[in-house]
Amino acid sequence: MASAGARTRAVAAEVVDAVVSAGQSLDAAIAAHEGKLPPGDRSLLRMLSYGVVRHQFRLQEWIDALVSRPFRKRDSVVNALLAVGLYQLRDTRIPDHAAVSQTVEATRALRRPQLAGVVNACLRRFGREDLASVPARSEASKWNHPAWLIERLRADWPDDAAAILTANNARAPMWLRVNTARQDVADYARRLADAGIGATSWDGVPGALRLAEPQSVDDLPGFADGDVSVQDAAAQVAGPWLMAAQPRRVLDACAAPGGKTGHLLELDPGIALTALDSDPERLGRVSENLARLGLDATIVAGDASKPEEWWDGKQFDAILLDAPCSATGVIRRHPDIKLLRRDADIDALRALQRRMIDALWPLLQPGGRLLYVTCSVLAAENDTLVKGFLETHDDAVEDTVLHNNNIRDVMRRKACGYQVLPGTAGVDGFFFACLVKKVS
Amino acid sequence: MVLRVAPEIMAKLKILEFPDPRLRKKAVPVESVNDELRTLIGDMFETMYDAPGIGLAATQVDVHKRLLVADVSPDKSEPHALINPVIVEKDGVTVTDEGCLSVPGYYEEVERAEQIRVRFLDRDGEEREMEATGLLAVCIQHEMDHLEGKLFVDYLSEAKRQRIRKKLEKERRHTAVVM
Numbered sequence: 155m156a157s158a159g160a161r162t163r164a165v166a167a168e169v170v171d172a173v174v175s176a177g178q179s180l181d182a183a184i185a186a187h188e189g190k191l192p193p194g195d196r197s198l199l200r201m202l203s204y205g206v207v208r209h210q211f212r213l214q215e216w217i218d219a220l221v222s223r224p225f226r227k228r229d230s231v232v233n234a235l236l237a238v239g240l241y242q243l244r245d246t247r248i249p250d251h252a253a254v255s256q257t258v259e260a261t262r263a264l265r266r267p268q269l270a271g272v273v274n275a276c277l278r279r280f281g282r283e284d285l286a287s288v289p290a291r292s293e294a295s296k297w298n299h300p301a302w303l304i305e306r307l308r309a310d311w312p313d314d315a316a317a318i319l320t321a322n323n324a325r326a327p328m329w330l331r332v333n334t335a336r337q338d339v340a341d342y343a344r345r346l347a348d349a350g351i352g353a354t355s356w357d358g359v360p361g362a363l364r365l366a367e368p369q370s371v372d373d374l375p376g377f378a379d380g381d382v383s384v385q386d387a388a389a390q391v392a393g394p395w396l397m398a399a400q401p402r403r404v405l406d407a408c409a410a411p412g413g414k415t416g417h418l419l420e421l422d423p424g425i426a427l428t429a430l431d432s433d434p435e436r437l438g439r440v441s442e443n444l445a446r447l448g449l450d451a452t453i454v455a456g457d458a459s460k461p462e463e464w465w466d467g468k469q470f471d472a473i474l475l476d477a478p479c480s481a482t483g484v485i486r487r488h489p490d491i492k493l494l495r496r497d498a499d500i501d502a503l504r505a506l507q508r509r510m511i512d513a514l515w516p517l518l519q520p521g522g523r524l525l526y527v528t529c530s531v532l533a534a535e536n537d538t539l540v541k542g543f544l545e546t547h548d549d550a551v552e553d554t555v556l557h558n559n560n561i562r563d564v565m566r567r568k569a570c571g572y573q574v575l576p577g578t579a580g581v582d583g584f585f586f587a588c589l590v591k592k593v594s
Numbered sequence: 595m596v597l598r599v600a601p602e603i604m605a606k607l608k609i610l611e612f613p614d615p616r617l618r619k620k621a622v623p624v625e626s627v628n629d630e631l632r633t634l635i636g637d638m639f640e641t642m643y644d645a646p647g648i649g650l651a652a653t654q655v656d657v658h659k660r661l662l663v664a665d666v667s668p669d670k671s672e673p674h675a676l677i678n679p680v681i682v683e684k685d686g687v688t689v690t691d692e693g694c695l696s697v698p699g700y701y702e703e704v705e706r707a708e709q710i711r712v713r714f715l716d717r718d719g720e721e722r723e724m725e726a727t728g729l730l731a732v733c734i735q736h737e738m739d740h741l742e743g744k745l746f747v748d749y750l751s752e753a754k755r756q757r758i759r760k761k762l763e764k765e766r767r768h769t770a771v772v773m
Binding site: 155156157158159160161164191192249252255256259262263264265267268 | 736
């Protein structure tokens with residue numbers, strides 16, 4: 155009987171190839187392919203796919219050094235398989251002989267048996283010639299990031315670029331948001347401990363718990379009943395910040411998948427909350443999330459940059475604009491961003507963000523607050539954008555008071571707004587700017 | 595279990611591939627457990643580990659005797675060699691994605707007993723009984739099918755089996771040209 159290990163490598167190669175050659179997102183590619191494997195093999199599939207995508211630049215440099223000529227386009231999946239093989243040799247505890255034999259055998263499952271010899275020769279040469287200790291030939295492969303992004307990070311963060319790049323390549327911890335309306339954090343931490351799950355709290359965000367090891371949500375006590383949600387601690391900063399002024403009519407623009415929507419309602423179930431998103435399919439996830447938490451919002455499908463298409467004309471006293479962005483602050487969770495984003499996307503995103511904030515501003519009541527949030531670390535989408543907005547809106551002023559003193563240590567003050575850098579205190583990279591509408 | 599044969603004299607054997615008609619031969623019982631057979635067992639382990647596989651029947655290396663080897667551990671730590679195996683008890687049902695070294699690259703769901711009790715001769719010719727569950731139970735049943743001339747693709751639909759056969763034949767022609 156054949157070992158199933160070869161097939162897991164083959165499916166990992168298909169996932170990586172879908173991202174690298176077809177531009178599919180890593181999560182979508184895994185969802186599309188993992189059904190080929192029995193459930194027990196899927197965690198290895200995830201580990202291999204994420205690892206390879208995370209280190210793609212360096213792995214490809216090795217492949218280019220090992221093969222005499224590049225693989226033909228129709229054999230791109232074998233290029234991906236070779237990356238899967240090299241990743242196992244370099245970065246995992248899988249014994250070398252198993253990594254090589256399973257990866258070579260995977261050429262059969264990929265219907266490319268004629269390339270088994272090439273894969274075998276390359277994997278064996280990699281170890282023999284100790285390519286791993288040869289210095290990287292480009293900045294891109296040294297840092298496992300595209301050159302354009304390295305350049306932008308160095309320009310925006312001259313002193314922190316190396317730390318950001320390093321943090322982006324680390325695996326992210328799993329953070330929970332305890333529904334503190336139902337129980338306090340210490341109580342929930344005890345329930346986790348009883349279930350054998352280790353967790354630590356963080357002063358920066360009182361409702362957050364960081365798990366010692368990622369878990370399936372099905373294993374989290376009370377998850378199905380809404381006692382707890384999965385959300386990075388940095389994302390948990392937004393809700394309390396916006397709710398500090400006790401607003402009554404609140405708009406959550408770009409709400410899907412509903413993580414922050416639920417948080418706003420947990421903090422005050424009495425608010426009238428409109429959850430807006432342009433993607434009706436993703437709005438379904440908002441409904442699911444709220445149903446799990448036993449909370450309710452008015453869910454609206456609409457474009458945040460075109461309120462005339464959906465707004466009822468009644469102003470809000472608080473708006474959360476968690477704007478679509480480059481997601482360069484969450485690369486550690488979504489390493490495919492490094493392969494899928496292009497430099498030109500940043501300008502397009504900035505234009506969209508500006509259209510949204512401009513369009514939503516009139517919906518805010520005088521005295522009300524708009525919290526602009528991104529999971530980007532690029533100035534173009536963050537402080538530069540907010541500064542440009544403030545310069546053209548006389549009735550807008552930034553409120554620089556942090557609602558919570560404990561996050562002061564991790565918040566970097568920018569020309570406008572605050573930035574949390576990825577990896578600081580184990581959290582994702584986020585930007586926040588709180589804008590208040592002057593009462594004339 | 596320590597292999598009785600020194601590694602340097604072990605040899606890798608050629609694995610027959612579907613639809614080779616020799617895979618359809620029914621194996622005959624082993625009459626004497628001797629050094630020649632123990633050498634074959636060592637060679638079969640070597641061939642299986644190299645493939646890489648978790649089980650191999652003698653039929654697959656063109657020896658038509660009732661003998662199989664298996665090791666479902668990730669680190670080659672649980673080798674089993676079963677001579678003249680007979681299943682004396684079966685219990686439960688389990689469905690596993692099976693693959694076969696004689697049908698390379700294909701994996702399909704097959705239903706088998708979840709737990710078995712198997713009687714066999716060990717490498718010293720002693721009669722023994724063993725209880726197996728999970729993957730080992732599935733693997734032993736898969737290998738015992740080989741001894742009857744049966745392959746896991748026989749559990750699939752005729753159309754699916756023909757598709758796999760045609761693809762493998764085509765691949766083999768292609769490989770012959772390239773290599």
